[in-house]
Each structure stands twice: as C-alpha cells, then as structure tokens.
Amino acid sequence: MATDPDPLQDFCVADLNGVPSVNGYPCKPPSSAGDEFLFSSRATKGGDPMSNLNGSNVTELDVTHWPGVNTLGVSMNRVDFIPGGTNPPHIHPRATEVGLVTRGELLVGIIGSLQSGNRYYSKVLKAGETFVIPRGLMHFQFNVGKEEASMVVSFNSQNPGIVFLPLTMFGSSPPIPTPVLAKALRVDAEVVDLIKSKFTGGY
Amino acid sequence: MATDPDPLQDFCVADLNGVPSVNGYPCKPPSSAGDEFLFSSRATKGGDPMSNLNGSNVTELDVTHWPGVNTLGVSMNRVDFIPGGTNPPHIHPRATEVGLVTRGELLVGIIGSLQSGNRYYSKVLKAGETFVIPRGLMHFQFNVGKEEASMVVSFNSQNPGIVFLPLTMFGSSPPIPTPVLAKALRVDAEVVDLIKSKFTGGY
Amino acid sequence: MATDPDPLQDFCVADLNGVPSVNGYPCKPPSSAGDEFLFSSRATKGGDPMSNLNGSNVTELDVTHWPGVNTLGVSMNRVDFIPGGTNPPHIHPRATEVGLVTRGELLVGIIGSLQSGNRYYSKVLKAGETFVIPRGLMHFQFNVGKEEASMVVSFNSQNPGIVFLPLTMFGSSPPIPTPVLAKALRVDAEVVDLIKSKFTGGY
Amino acid sequence: MATDPDPLQDFCVADLNGVPSVNGYPCKPPSSAGDEFLFSSRATKGGDPMSNLNGSNVTELDVTHWPGVNTLGVSMNRVDFIPGGTNPPHIHPRATEVGLVTRGELLVGIIGSLQSGNRYYSKVLKAGETFVIPRGLMHFQFNVGKEEASMVVSFNSQNPGIVFLPLTMFGSSPPIPTPVLAKALRVDAEVVDLIKSKFTGGY
Amino acid sequence: MATDPDPLQDFCVADLNGVPSVNGYPCKPPSSAGDEFLFSSRATKGGDPMSNLNGSNVTELDVTHWPGVNTLGVSMNRVDFIPGGTNPPHIHPRATEVGLVTRGELLVGIIGSLQSGNRYYSKVLKAGETFVIPRGLMHFQFNVGKEEASMVVSFNSQNPGIVFLPLTMFGSSPPIPTPVLAKALRVDAEVVDLIKSKFTGGY
Amino acid sequence: MATDPDPLQDFCVADLNGVPSVNGYPCKPPSSAGDEFLFSSRATKGGDPMSNLNGSNVTELDVTHWPGVNTLGVSMNRVDFIPGGTNPPHIHPRATEVGLVTRGELLVGIIGSLQSGNRYYSKVLKAGETFVIPRGLMHFQFNVGKEEASMVVSFNSQNPGIVFLPLTMFGSSPPIPTPVLAKALRVDAEVVDLIKSKFTGGY
Structure with a gap:
C-alpha cells in the first residue's frame, strides 16, 4: 500500500x-x-x-x-x-x-x-x-x-493520522451543528447535545 | 495522491x-x-x-x-x-x-x-x-x-470505498457490543441502544 | 493511478x-x-x-x-x-x-x-x-x-500539465525546424510554414 | 516516477x-x-x-x-x-x-x-x-x-505506450472530423485533408 | 515508502x-x-x-x-x-x-x-x-x-523478500564461480572455497 | 516499480x-x-x-x-x-x-x-x-x-543507491564485529580478519 x-x-x-x-x-x-x-x-x-x-x-x-x-x-x-x-x-x-x-x-x-x-x-x-x-x-x-x-x-x-470518531463527531472545534448530527443519527437534538457535552474538553 | x-x-x-x-x-x-x-x-x-x-x-x-x-x-x-x-x-x-x-x-x-x-x-x-x-x-x-x-x-x-460513521458505529453486522460504545461515547447503555435501534435496517 | x-x-x-x-x-x-x-x-x-x-x-x-x-x-x-x-x-x-x-x-x-x-x-x-x-x-x-x-x-x-498539440508542434519557442515537421507530416515545407504562421502569437 | x-x-x-x-x-x-x-x-x-x-x-x-x-x-x-x-x-x-x-x-x-x-x-x-x-x-x-x-x-x-502525434491527429481510425482539426490548426479543410491523405496507411 | x-x-x-x-x-x-x-x-x-x-x-x-x-x-x-x-x-x-x-x-x-x-x-x-x-x-x-x-x-x-548475504554469495544454486568471488573479496580461491563449503546445504 | x-x-x-x-x-x-x-x-x-x-x-x-x-x-x-x-x-x-x-x-x-x-x-x-x-x-x-x-x-x-556487499560486510566504518561475521559465514575469526584486512582502505 x-x-x-x-x-x-x-x-x-x-x-x-x-x-x-x-x-x-x-x-x-x-x-x-x-x-x-x-x-x-x-x-x-x-x-x-x-x-x-x-x-x-x-x-x-x-x-x-x-x-x-x-x-x-x-x-x-x-x-x-x-x-x-x-x-x-x-x-x-x-x-x-x-x-x-x-x-x-x-x-x-x-x-x-x-x-x-x-x-x-x-x-x-x-x-x-x-x-x-x-x-x-x-x-x-x-x-x-x-x-x-x-x-x-x-x-x-x-x-x-488519527480520526477518533466520537471526538470528531461530537467534539470538533467549532462543533458540528446539532441538527446535522440529529438527522444523521436519527435521534432528537437532546441526545446529540448530551453526547456533545461529554466531549467539550477534548480527549 | x-x-x-x-x-x-x-x-x-x-x-x-x-x-x-x-x-x-x-x-x-x-x-x-x-x-x-x-x-x-x-x-x-x-x-x-x-x-x-x-x-x-x-x-x-x-x-x-x-x-x-x-x-x-x-x-x-x-x-x-x-x-x-x-x-x-x-x-x-x-x-x-x-x-x-x-x-x-x-x-x-x-x-x-x-x-x-x-x-x-x-x-x-x-x-x-x-x-x-x-x-x-x-x-x-x-x-x-x-x-x-x-x-x-x-x-x-x-x-x-465509503464508511458511513453512524451506520458503522451503530448498525454494523453483527453489532459492536454496547459497553464498547458506551465507554467510547461516555454515555449510558440506554443512549447507545436508542441510537442502535435506529439503524437495525441499515441505510 | x-x-x-x-x-x-x-x-x-x-x-x-x-x-x-x-x-x-x-x-x-x-x-x-x-x-x-x-x-x-x-x-x-x-x-x-x-x-x-x-x-x-x-x-x-x-x-x-x-x-x-x-x-x-x-x-x-x-x-x-x-x-x-x-x-x-x-x-x-x-x-x-x-x-x-x-x-x-x-x-x-x-x-x-x-x-x-x-x-x-x-x-x-x-x-x-x-x-x-x-x-x-x-x-x-x-x-x-x-x-x-x-x-x-x-x-x-x-x-x-497540458500539452496542446497544434501549439506544441507549430508554435513552440523557439520553433521546431521546418524540415523536421515536414518529414514527420509528409508534406512540403510550405504547408508546415503555413500552419506555423497561425501560431506565432501563441494561444 | x-x-x-x-x-x-x-x-x-x-x-x-x-x-x-x-x-x-x-x-x-x-x-x-x-x-x-x-x-x-x-x-x-x-x-x-x-x-x-x-x-x-x-x-x-x-x-x-x-x-x-x-x-x-x-x-x-x-x-x-x-x-x-x-x-x-x-x-x-x-x-x-x-x-x-x-x-x-x-x-x-x-x-x-x-x-x-x-x-x-x-x-x-x-x-x-x-x-x-x-x-x-x-x-x-x-x-x-x-x-x-x-x-x-x-x-x-x-x-x-506511444502516441505518434501526426499519426494520431491525421491517421486515427476512424478519422477525427476535418472541421475539428481545421479549427484546431487554424487552416482550411484542404490543408487538413492533404495531411490526412498521407496517413491513410498508418505507419 | x-x-x-x-x-x-x-x-x-x-x-x-x-x-x-x-x-x-x-x-x-x-x-x-x-x-x-x-x-x-x-x-x-x-x-x-x-x-x-x-x-x-x-x-x-x-x-x-x-x-x-x-x-x-x-x-x-x-x-x-x-x-x-x-x-x-x-x-x-x-x-x-x-x-x-x-x-x-x-x-x-x-x-x-x-x-x-x-x-x-x-x-x-x-x-x-x-x-x-x-x-x-x-x-x-x-x-x-x-x-x-x-x-x-x-x-x-x-x-x-529476503536476501541472506552469506548464503547468496557462497551458497547460490548453481554457485557463483570462485574466480568472481576471489576477485571481489580480494582473497585466494582457497578462502572462497572454504566458505562455500559451509553453505552446500543451504540454511 | x-x-x-x-x-x-x-x-x-x-x-x-x-x-x-x-x-x-x-x-x-x-x-x-x-x-x-x-x-x-x-x-x-x-x-x-x-x-x-x-x-x-x-x-x-x-x-x-x-x-x-x-x-x-x-x-x-x-x-x-x-x-x-x-x-x-x-x-x-x-x-x-x-x-x-x-x-x-x-x-x-x-x-x-x-x-x-x-x-x-x-x-x-x-x-x-x-x-x-x-x-x-x-x-x-x-x-x-x-x-x-x-x-x-x-x-x-x-x-x-549502491550497497557493495564485500565492502559493506568487511569494510564498513566502524567494522562489524568479527564474531558476528564468523558466525554468519561459519568460519574462524582468522578468515574474517583476513578478508577485513583487504578492505581497510575502502574501494
């Protein structure tokens, strides 16, 4: 490769x-x-x-x-x-x-x-x-x-290179807009925001 | 490239x-x-x-x-x-x-x-x-x-090739064990299972 | 590739x-x-x-x-x-x-x-x-x-990169000698010179 | 390379x-x-x-x-x-x-x-x-x-591979339409047809 | 690479x-x-x-x-x-x-x-x-x-791939001619033949 | 390649x-x-x-x-x-x-x-x-x-690049230890040292 x-x-x-x-x-x-x-x-x-x-x-x-x-x-x-x-x-x-x-x-x-x-x-x-x-x-x-x-x-x-997926989806800087993730994950905005709150400090 | x-x-x-x-x-x-x-x-x-x-x-x-x-x-x-x-x-x-x-x-x-x-x-x-x-x-x-x-x-x-991330994390076949995703996403198993339920049918 | x-x-x-x-x-x-x-x-x-x-x-x-x-x-x-x-x-x-x-x-x-x-x-x-x-x-x-x-x-x-063929053959700088092109194209020098005259200003 | x-x-x-x-x-x-x-x-x-x-x-x-x-x-x-x-x-x-x-x-x-x-x-x-x-x-x-x-x-x-340019422009099979080459070479159709006639038999 | x-x-x-x-x-x-x-x-x-x-x-x-x-x-x-x-x-x-x-x-x-x-x-x-x-x-x-x-x-x-150098020089099949190795190593044929004798069975 | x-x-x-x-x-x-x-x-x-x-x-x-x-x-x-x-x-x-x-x-x-x-x-x-x-x-x-x-x-x-094998094995700088080469070539240290002596000046 x-x-x-x-x-x-x-x-x-x-x-x-x-x-x-x-x-x-x-x-x-x-x-x-x-x-x-x-x-x-x-x-x-x-x-x-x-x-x-x-x-x-x-x-x-x-x-x-x-x-x-x-x-x-x-x-x-x-x-x-x-x-x-x-x-x-x-x-x-x-x-x-x-x-x-x-x-x-x-x-x-x-x-x-x-x-x-x-x-x-x-x-x-x-x-x-x-x-x-x-x-x-x-x-x-x-x-x-x-x-x-x-x-x-x-x-x-x-x-x-490394792309950590939870961090990349929920902890990017600035954050991906919540409606984009809600649509992608097929859940309510609350669920997305909950997960986002776990990654505010990065890894 | x-x-x-x-x-x-x-x-x-x-x-x-x-x-x-x-x-x-x-x-x-x-x-x-x-x-x-x-x-x-x-x-x-x-x-x-x-x-x-x-x-x-x-x-x-x-x-x-x-x-x-x-x-x-x-x-x-x-x-x-x-x-x-x-x-x-x-x-x-x-x-x-x-x-x-x-x-x-x-x-x-x-x-x-x-x-x-x-x-x-x-x-x-x-x-x-x-x-x-x-x-x-x-x-x-x-x-x-x-x-x-x-x-x-x-x-x-x-x-x-294409790796759709929500589908790959939450809708693989067989599924990734819930405790693995809960740890990675820093949320309870219920949240993981909720999202998983949205991807049982693939895309 | x-x-x-x-x-x-x-x-x-x-x-x-x-x-x-x-x-x-x-x-x-x-x-x-x-x-x-x-x-x-x-x-x-x-x-x-x-x-x-x-x-x-x-x-x-x-x-x-x-x-x-x-x-x-x-x-x-x-x-x-x-x-x-x-x-x-x-x-x-x-x-x-x-x-x-x-x-x-x-x-x-x-x-x-x-x-x-x-x-x-x-x-x-x-x-x-x-x-x-x-x-x-x-x-x-x-x-x-x-x-x-x-x-x-x-x-x-x-x-x-781009090689425009008419320009490259007939309008290079300096020009390719006419006898070379006449031999390659199997025509008289006049034909080559006619085409060359169209490309003196480049593209 | x-x-x-x-x-x-x-x-x-x-x-x-x-x-x-x-x-x-x-x-x-x-x-x-x-x-x-x-x-x-x-x-x-x-x-x-x-x-x-x-x-x-x-x-x-x-x-x-x-x-x-x-x-x-x-x-x-x-x-x-x-x-x-x-x-x-x-x-x-x-x-x-x-x-x-x-x-x-x-x-x-x-x-x-x-x-x-x-x-x-x-x-x-x-x-x-x-x-x-x-x-x-x-x-x-x-x-x-x-x-x-x-x-x-x-x-x-x-x-x-090899692309002979005179042959490719003037002797392809089937031929490139004459108006295309006339426009590209900025000459009359007769000039194009003259050159084409030299390549009817290939190389 | x-x-x-x-x-x-x-x-x-x-x-x-x-x-x-x-x-x-x-x-x-x-x-x-x-x-x-x-x-x-x-x-x-x-x-x-x-x-x-x-x-x-x-x-x-x-x-x-x-x-x-x-x-x-x-x-x-x-x-x-x-x-x-x-x-x-x-x-x-x-x-x-x-x-x-x-x-x-x-x-x-x-x-x-x-x-x-x-x-x-x-x-x-x-x-x-x-x-x-x-x-x-x-x-x-x-x-x-x-x-x-x-x-x-x-x-x-x-x-x-692997090229073991002693084996390749002294134990190839058929062997490299002794004069070639003697010239390359700057020693007498006896020294080359001695080393060759150690590799007749491969590795 | x-x-x-x-x-x-x-x-x-x-x-x-x-x-x-x-x-x-x-x-x-x-x-x-x-x-x-x-x-x-x-x-x-x-x-x-x-x-x-x-x-x-x-x-x-x-x-x-x-x-x-x-x-x-x-x-x-x-x-x-x-x-x-x-x-x-x-x-x-x-x-x-x-x-x-x-x-x-x-x-x-x-x-x-x-x-x-x-x-x-x-x-x-x-x-x-x-x-x-x-x-x-x-x-x-x-x-x-x-x-x-x-x-x-x-x-x-x-x-x-070029790796001359006799020179590389016997004339590197500093030299490869003799016991390593003796083991690899399956000969006594004297044979190794003899060949080494031919390459002290490089090529």
Whole structure:
C-alpha cells in the first residue's frame, strides 16, 4: 500500500527545528545526526492509562518522537490500557496498521466499509497474537481482561493520522451543528447535545 | 495522491462477468468493448432522495456502473438531496474527493484529524462552487436550502470505498457490543441502544 | 493511478509567496490558512470564450488558483465554449481526467495510443453526461451545439500539465525546424510554414 | 516516477499464452521459465530503417518481446535511422525515458508543456551522449548526419505506450472530423485533408 | 515508502489454492473467508532456534501464513534466538522494516550504502526497544545475552523478500564461480572455497 | 516499480548549491536553468578502470552529475572494465536496473532471493545485448574477455543507491564485529580478519 513517497536517500534524520517541508521534515546533516537515530527506547515504558477518560494512553513513535523514521514510510505506537479501558473507534486516514498484543487481553474490533456490508470482525487477543487493520477502516481496542493490557502497532506511513470518531463527531472545534448530527443519527437534538457535552474538553 | 496502481495499458474495460482480480476486473477483449466505454449517461438523472431516511440518494459511477474506468484510478458519484436531506458523516478510506455543487445550496462540513485539532471547516455552497475532501477525513453534506440540491463528485481511485460513521458505529453486522460504545461515547447503555435501534435496517 | 506523492498531513495550504519546493508549494502555518481553503467559488463563472481563436476559455482550479489542493493529488478546471469553439487536441502528461458536461452539447474525442490501434472514440455529450480520459492520451472537445457549452473536469494530480498539440508542434519557442515537421507530416515545407504562421502569437 | 505498481516477487516471467491480467501478464511457473529470461539479445540487430516513410525502425524490448521484464517496471527500445530519418514527434503516456546515442548524430528535440512556455529544447547528440524525456512530453529524434544512426532508450514502465502525434491527429481510425482539426490548426479543410491523405496507411 | 500497489477493496483474503496472480493471490469470496482472517495466533510461539546453524528461527506471518494480509501492503515476522544465535546479514529488497525486541538482548547492526559512507550503526537493544531498517540496506541481529531472545518485526510490503548475504554469495544454486568471488573479496580461491563449503546445504 | 515520487512539474533542474530537500534538490528558476539540462555528454568517456583494485570504474549520471534528472525518477551509469575487472556483487536498494553492453564481453550474474531459491542466473553478454536486475537483488559483472569492456545502465530512480556487499560486510566504518561475521559465514575469526584486512582502505 503506497501511503508515502519513496525515500531518495538511505536516511534523512528529521531536523525538528527546521521548517516542516511538504513531504516531511528536512534532513539533519549526517555529521550531526549521531549514531542512534535508527533505534528508540521510547516504547519501553507506557504512558499512564488512568490519565484520561478512555482508560488508555498512546505512546507515539512517529517522526516527531523518533526523527530517524523521517521519509522511511513507517511509524509505531505503544498503547496501554487499564481494565475496561478503550482505544475508542477511530480511523487512520493514511495507513494500514499491524499490531501485536504484548500483555493482557484485548478485544479488537474492525468494521468493513459499506461495500463490505458494514461487517463487524472481532476477536479477543492475548499476548503474542496479531491483527491487521486495512487503511481507512474503523476499529477499536477494549481491555476485556482483569489486568492492564498493552500492544505495539506499526503503520506503513510515517504520519498515519488519527480520526477518533466520537471526538470528531461530537467534539470538533467549532462543533458540528446539532441538527446535522440529529438527522444523521436519527435521534432528537437532546441526545446529540448530551453526547456533545461529554466531549467539550477534548480527549 | 497514490491511491491506485498505475495502469499498464490505455484502457481495460471491465468484464463484469469475469472473476474479480486482485487489482480490478479483468479486461474485456478490445473487440467486444465497443465504442462508448469512455462515456456515461448515468449521471444525467439522480436517484430518488425520498427513498430513504437520510433524504439523499447516491448515483454511483464506479467500475461496476461504468466499466470503462477500470484500472484508470478515477470514479464519480452524483448525489441528490431533498431540503433537509443529508449525506451523513462518512469517510472514503482510499481516495481524496473533489466535488461540484450543480444545483441548490449545500452545507459542506469537513473535520480535520486529531493532528489538525479536530477542526471543523464548513461552508454553504451554491451551484458552481467546489470543495475538496482530503483522503480519509470525515465529512458530510446537508441541504440547507428550500429546494432540492445536487452535486457531482470525483475520486482519485476507481474504488474509494465509503464508511458511513453512524451506520458503522451503530448498525454494523453483527453489532459492536454496547459497553464498547458506551465507554467510547461516555454515555449510558440506554443512549447507545436508542441510537442502535435506529439503524437495525441499515441505510 | 499514482500521479502524485501521497500527502503526509491532512492539508498543506500553499504559501504562494514561498519558494516552490520539489513536490509542491510549502505549507502555510495553520493559523494563517483561514477557514475556507477547502472551498472555492472560482468555477461559478467561466472566462470569456470569445477572447481567443479557439473559441473556448479555461478557468483553472489548480494549486495556484486554489491553494487548498496543495499536496492532495487533485485539481479541477471549468471550460466554456462558444458554438463551434474547441478545446484543441491536447494531452495531460501527469493525470487521468474525468469530466462532466454542465450545459450545451460537446463532441468529446479521445484517440488511443499506437498499441490501441490509434482508435478514435467520440460521442456528443449533453448536460449531465460524463467522460474519462486515460492519462497521456490525446483528446479534444468541440461545441457542436447552437448554444454556449460548459464542462467541469477533475484530475488525479494537483498539477496535470497540458500539452496542446497544434501549439506544441507549430508554435513552440523557439520553433521546431521546418524540415523536421515536414518529414514527420509528409508534406512540403510550405504547408508546415503555413500552419506555423497561425501560431506565432501563441494561444 | 511511479509509473508501474511495485512487484510482489523477484521476477514474474510473462506467460504470453496466458490471458493478459489487469497489471501485466501472469507469471510462468519458475520451473518452465528457464535460465535466461533476465537477458536479451534482441537489441544486437536493428530493424530496417528503410522499410517505412519515417526512415526509422523501432526494435522493441518490452514485455511482449522480453517476457522477463514483466512486473519489473522497466523496458527498452532500440531505434535505427537512415540519414534524414526521423522518429516523429511522439509522447509516452506512462513513462519517463532516458536514451543513449550509440552511433551517428541525432538531433533530439523536446518541447515543454504550456506551463513551461512550450519551450523547445534541442541538441545534436553523438555516440555516447545521453538525453532524458520527462513523462508525457512531446519529443522527436532526427538523423542530421550523413551515416546511419542508432540509439537505445530505457523507460521506467514495462508498457510506456506511444502516441505518434501526426499519426494520431491525421491517421486515427476512424478519422477525427476535418472541421475539428481545421479549427484546431487554424487552416482550411484542404490543408487538413492533404495531411490526412498521407496517413491513410498508418505507419 | 511505496512498496506495494494500493488495494482496491477493504480486504482480499488470499485463496492459496488459486493460481498466484501478478500482484498477489486472488481473493476468496467473502462468504468463505470466515470471520477471523484479520487476526493471527501464529506469532504466539516461536520456532526452534536450535534447528539450524544460525541459532535463530524465523516464524513468518506473510500472505502464505496469514492470508488476510493479501493486498494490504504489510506483513510480520517473529524471530527467536539462542544465546550467540544470529539472523545473519541480509537485505529485504522490497520493504522497510520496523522491529520490537520482545525478550532478551539483541545487537542490531545496520550498514549504510556507499552513498552513506558504508557507516555501521549498531546498538544492543532490550525488551521494549525498537529499530527501523531502511529498505534495501544490509542488517543483522545477534543475541549477545545469556538467555534466549525474541523480536517481532513488521514490513511495509506483503512480500518483502529476503536476501541472506552469506548464503547468496557462497551458497547460490548453481554457485557463483570462485574466480568472481576471489576477485571481489580480494582473497585466494582457497578462502572462497572454504566458505562455500559451509553453505552446500543451504540454511 | 514505484521507486520515486511522481514529479509535479515538467522539469526541476537541481540547484546543487541549494540545501538538499526531502525528496530531491530544489529546482533552479527556469531562467537560470539554461537550454541543455535534458542532455549530457558525460558518458562519452569512461573513467580509468585501472585506478582501483576492482579493475572497473563507474561514471555516474545521477542528479549530482546531471542536474536535469532531478525529480524525474531516472538515472544512468557508465561502467568500464579491464580484462578480469569486476563490478563486485552489489545491490541497489531503491531501483530496478536495465543495462546494455556497449563493447567487450561481460559475464553478468544475478542471484534470486531466498524465496526464489537463491538461484544464480548468468550469461556472457556481448555488445548490444541487454539485461535486467530486479530491485534489491544481488548482481555483478565480470569482464571475461581479452579486451576492455563497457556498459551503460539505467535505473528507475534518480538515486538508486549502491550497497557493495564485500565492502559493506568487511569494510564498513566502524567494522562489524568479527564474531558476528564468523558466525554468519561459519568460519574462524582468522578468515574474517583476513578478508577485513583487504578492505581497510575502502574501494
């Protein structure tokens, strides 16, 4: 899946102080890129999954946190979950994702497009099990176990992007007009406003 | 935006009776493709926008309705709206879209990803005005006028796919478990079940 | 059809005052991009089709006229024709095109490559009808009706380019040597020079 | 320049007896592909440049003549010229070309698109000199020497296609209507018909 | 990095009994694809790293072992190592790789191209640490710890391929002539033949 | 094969004094690009093949030597060989290569990946014969004739990169630890150190 332009050099370590360019950050001169840009220790520790209402926390390994992946067409994330925590329904507009559960038990759900009959595919995965999310399809993870759970995922883009659907529908800035959502969800304005009230602070 | 493989021939008119292949339909032999496969009259008439609860109707010009676009990396749609009708919030997982309002007045809304601050961009467009939807971002149209409205859109993929978000979250088959959605939406199960009840019949 | 690199962000509104970069214009900072870059009213009015010898006028919606399409791999054009006006035989070197006739009657002609037997495909299209032009193939439109005609076309590149063939062969700067064209066209130098004389002023 | 999909295997030797597939020929089983499919002797001898009115002859090394390039995104041609012979103005819709003059003296001409001011770039090249033709731009070669000349060119597509412009404008099948060409060329119908009469037999 | 064609559908579960096509396996009909093709348990258990001379064992999750990744442009591997075991210097011709050490301590080495000065980048990584290998560059892993070690890697191609360099140079079938390797390595034929004798049985 | 992003303009002549950008050099303003950037005379003369231990010499026509190919996705090389000279086993990480022998007799060897059974394909080619090297596969040339030999090759990337395998394994900077190579090659440390000693000065 061709989600990024091809690189034109072996590496192009991002100069995060540079002005972001059209297709990624400019490259640091090799002499100042150091020896360790192809490696990262950032995923050894997860964020605090109790710090937000979702009960999950994403530790990103994209170009802003791992400058060595600049132009290489890949990036990673670690996500940690408390029991009952969720990585809410979302879509990556620019990448396919493969993931590995590294501890605990996660319900992984993926929903096909209209052309695939809105079919819901799901499975409870344990440590060592893997999943694949085709580009642009809605998916979520939910910790159905009694312990914390973690996963590490990879993308075939250095900047896959993320569209959290509840937040995008109910917590955009400025908000989508309530009549639009009421019509779309086929419910009264009160229901829409109730949900909107839950997302006034973002994630 | 590279959403389809490049063609390896001028045209490859889809043989819709053939077994669908990995990257599109097989090509008809030129001798049986006829003279008119590069043209279509299908968008001259819209579907009935009163035939469903959204108050809108999509007339598709993709490879299954216009075999001549097979392998060419493009497709089109015509959409018709009654006053108050909507093309509900949705995402095309495999294409960027450009659109032209051909009659009436449409509110077009587009919401950026988390990385773009979930910003909501919107405008009421009249006939002759155009819009662009970056690949994978959520968007909708809503007829805010007193007359019927129509638009014609183009995609840079022959099969962009569509993920209608209300239907995908609340009307998948089988359904996403209610506790997952309640957690994600931060509401009680009753609210989720209410919305789910509106989508039992699909679109 | 992969005619542009993929974007690495949701949008990258062109800073037309910036130095053009390798793969498009640099991005404006989001704070100065405004709220309306995804919309354009430029196609609501066509140019004057009587202002040139072709009897047609192109209103471009590419990145220089619609900075919001920068890096998104799409662009549009509106073309207006007087009766008997033509969009002369031309080729887009970097994009496939889909088009919609919005008023009047246009003869649309498309000629296959040598490998397709130089086959000429044509049809008179009326408002609402559509056509597709595979990347790099020669095509033209000609207003065969008694009224003005218009069309709106979309490309799967933000910069498809245009090679008008009469102008390119007979009006380049400096000119192609006459003996080269005489040999290629299999006619005397006088014929070539006659045609060249029609294009000394460009289009 | 991304003109072909990426291969998904080391090689996929074309089974020319197979039904052509969407993105190339099916692969022969390795056991019957033999040991020499990565090599070709076809370019050691040119065709007869006196066999046609152009005074040039193309020896193709594309997938139909060199099955080993199937899916690899490259192909080659050898072209031979008598003195005064020409490879008439043409366009490759699906590839950039690089070429090497292997004997003689060739005038190589390349014309930029409208966006590049229809600028004509040209040079007389001798054996060992090279040229590059950006995808989709019009170009020609003309033997300005007193001896035969030859060149070998490479494409970054396994099927670049060729649109010979005089033949395409004046010798398509069926022909483009004369009034269309007269308007486009700004000459009388007689001039168009004269040129058309030179191409009734194709190339 | 664009190493695979884009998909034209949500999923295309490989029918491994089908004839392999140009760009992947044909799709199973959705009705027979089942519910679990997006998930795999294959990486929960590693292969026996003592079963070969390298002291490492690769458990592949590519399309032949995980048909659900067909056309999605991604694949994975699990590799297990005994102490002192190595995944010998190798290159993936069609993908960039990102990896996660899941237990133990691995020396990961990556060598830049000539253009990058043949620079050797290396680090000993522990569980939770990650690395990235730009497409086509030579790299290896070596278990420098006292315990078994494991890693899980992801590729941005469904079929990245692998070129093990010692095996390719010294154990191809038929063998590369000894004088070629002696010249390339700048040693006597005896040294080449000695190394060749170690690879007569392949890996 | 999609090894470079597509161009967004006809040409973009490299400004080699500019700061190298993410996907190539910035473009010179057309007014200062001159008239000859699409042509090069650099390949008319080869380098001295006796100037190094390989007995071969590469004359590069990539973007740094031929600024006109910038962003066009192609580049070339001329290589000259003394009798017994070799272009040692190497890999281009970012391009497929097609080549033409222009004088002499060259043994061309190409070795498939593990998935292709490490099969060794080879042939002695004479002037006018051609070969193709799939992206990322190991290959070499060796002058088996009694005279000097030359070839001209083309790549489908403007910066294919080169990984010379003996140099990369035995002459990186800093060196790969000897125990790693001894394990990989299945020989004693002395053998590894002997070969290493031949590459202390690079190529």
